[in-house]
Amino acid sequence: MIRQTVADDFRAIYDIINDAAIAYKGIIPDDRWHEPYMSEEELSEQIQDGVRFFCYTDENDIIGVMGIQDKKEVNLIRHAYVRTKLRNQGVGSELLKHLILESDKPILIGTWKDATWAIRFYQKYGFSQVSEKEKDFLLKKYWKIPVRQIETSVVLADNSIRKSLIL
Numbered sequence: 001m002i003r004q005t006v007a008d009d010f011r012a013i014y015d016i017i018n019d020a021a022i023a024y025k026g027i028i029p030d031d032r033w034h035e036p037y038m039s040e041e042e043l044s045e046q047i048q049d050g051v052r053f054f055c056y057t058d059e060n061d062i063i064g065v066m067g068i069q070d071k072k073e074v075n076l077i078r079h080a081y082v083r084t085k086l087r088n089q090g091v092g093s094e095l096l097k098h099l100i101l102e103s104d105k106p107i108l109i110g111t112w113k114d115a116t117w118a119i120r121f122y123q124k125y126g127f128s129q130v131s132e133k134e135k136d137f138l139l140k141k142y143w144k145i146p147v148r149q150i151e152t153s154v155v156l157a158d159n160s161i162r163k164s165l166i167l
Helices: 007-024 040-048 091-102 116-124 132-142 147-151 159-165
Strands: 002-004 051-058 061-071 074-082 107-112 127-129 153-158
Touching (some): 040 051, 074 091, 091 116, 107 132, 116 153
Antiparallel strands (some): 051 061, 061 074, 107 153, 127 153
């Protein structure tokens, strides 16, 4: 079952993000990796900044989370994670499909350039990478991330809205 998270789900969201983010260790630049991958303070800031998390539950256990953030003319998919031991069972797919249906505007997704599995996952659902110039513009406009992260990231956009994003 998919549902929007509530305040009592904070610890589960935090645990899932930091469990699943281990996949990035050794993949993303060493200067961008830290433990925990996302601190409790950073997660709180993300929620305060408007990231609404949805979770996939199995018998009331949260096994996957994905956020969506309203940025006026677009929605951003943020922080998509599934517990390591439960990956590749369709949880991320169900969450993404749910958020696509929830969205009434174009969707953008940012991820690490070297997270090729994540890029392939989003491509399976009709998203494609924007140009380097578009990526830099979009990350600066819609995300609050350091310059180093901009350099090492990509942005994917729904193919149905690609023409409207060309700079």
